[in-house]
Amino acid sequence: MQLDEAKSKFIEGWGTLGSAWGVSRTMAQVHALLLVSLGSLSTEDIMEQLQISRGNVNLNVRALMDWGIVRKELRPGERREFFSAEKDIHKVATLILQERRRRELEPIMRVLGEIRHVEPSPNATPEETAAFAETISGIHNFAEFANRAASTLIKADENWFLSTFMKLMRPG
Structure with a gap:
């Protein structure tokens, strides 16, 4: 070609x-x-x-x-x-991850933090309130995990990142 x-x-x-x-x-x-x-x-x-x-x-x-x-x-x-x-693809990936974290993950984490502890409303059953709180808590926990993982990748040394990534890409 x-x-x-x-x-x-x-x-x-x-x-x-x-x-x-x-x-x-x-x-x-x-x-x-x-x-x-x-x-x-x-x-x-x-x-x-x-x-x-x-x-x-x-x-x-x-x-x-x-x-x-x-x-x-x-x-x-x-x-x-x-x-x-930027030609350094590791740096490109890091910059993209930082920006996506700022634009996507941080805003939803703020919302989840605000609604994590919910009081029952007059027209909701205790079961509905508990189910909502449990769902939001699970999403919040996952978002915190994703945020920590993103932080780790952003701070990671290039050689560590590349070697880890290559191990993940190796077949079998």
Whole structure:
């Protein structure tokens, strides 16, 4: 397979993976393009290679910068902005995990903490109240476990993470 075809397949595959994780397909494709590009790319470069609009590029590049996995580069004498992706995949995974934790796990943990101890309401039976409290407690316990696991992965040394991950991926 030639390089251009391989890049195209990777960009499509990363886009599909991103959409499975709740990220827009285009955002994941912009990230993939920047990941496999030798140098930084301008908005125009991204538009041309992915056949998307300037607004779409700007929206998705800004979102990727918010996640911390893409950075803007300014070149002396250039009016255009250039963008590059973090190439260290461990760092990318850590940044994504940190952002997902902040956006998804922390808000639900706050809600679960607020509703964990519930009083019976006048129109609820004691059984309903107990069942609700038990369900919320189980979800809260799982969320705390997920939060601790995320913290461990975020703080983990790269070599430990990679060796552990590789052991998990080994067949048999």
